[in-house]
Amino acid sequence: MLRTPGVAPLLEEVDVLDPAPGEVMVRMVASGLCATDAHALSGYQPIPRYPVVLGHEGAGIVEKVGAGVKGLVEGDHVVLALWSDCGVCKQCVRGRCDECDSDWHRTGFAGVQADGRSRLRQSGAELYPLFGVGTLAEHTTVRAAQAIRIDPDLSLEAMCLTACAVGTGVGAVLNTADVKVGDTVLVVGCGGVGLNVIQGARIAGASTIVAADVSAANLELARAFGATHLMNTAERPLDLSDLAPDGVDVAFEVVGHPELIAECLRLTRIGGSCIIVGLTAPGATIAVDGRLMTGARRLIGCRSGGGVPQYNIPLMAGLYRDGRLLLDELIGRRLPLADAAHALTTMDNGVVGRSVVTFA
Ligand SMILES: [Zn+2]
């Protein structure tokens, strides 16, 4: 739990209220650690309300079901999505609930339920679950629409990753970029999300997938996830003059660095797309020249992979079952909740792959 940015998060006892109508209480089984939690910690990315219970990449088992909930029963295995479909706005109806701008979406993201209150208390005062889920906790009460049921034989430790890292990367390819069979794709940044852009591109049928990173270890993983060409940009500048002299069909920037975004855009072909997946610092500006217009190129922001979780997560579950979506291979280490705070404050400590908190 984090009271304010810039201070160490604490492991504390919190009261988790029973689910109101339309909500469920979930016993967490696994929760991945994401850079966004670390950004909330440092204050790099402001979040709506404090104190906040961190964690937003979780999976668990439904323990209590509020009145009126359809499609979920006690004992169901669920992945907790970052948002839910409001069901009525134009964007949600057309399948882009990541673009929802309704009160439902805003309050949900802030960890507030339909009655304007959260379901977390400490000495009577409210705490807020990050993005409405707050998964670095033994229990959480969430909107039922954010709890996506999956088959109980699937690993919850693996499937939790579809809530953020995998969903963001794969969704950027399938929902935002619409990569086509045979495309040439560039992925700059091969961390937890970038690897999933790579495997999304492989699943979509891209024939050439160029992975660029400054870490040799990340690049080795990139190869395992489907990259066909590796470029270590710590050793030499990114150069696609042989591989894609006319530019790539789609470039993904998964670092959040304005100069890299501009470079990715420069490396797209006429009519190509540059997808911004990495989170840039607040206020950062990206230099774009006239080739955006004269070459009919597209520069597109992608928020958490887009689309509708009720569609995306079962899709990824099916790809995982088929062996096409690698999840277990993403897990770099497992750790107990007691070690999560330290792990979040030292995210760049050389662990390759995702850190996943497992609950006994
Ligand atoms: Zn995340």
Ligand SMILES: [Zn+2]
């Ligand atoms: Zn909506």
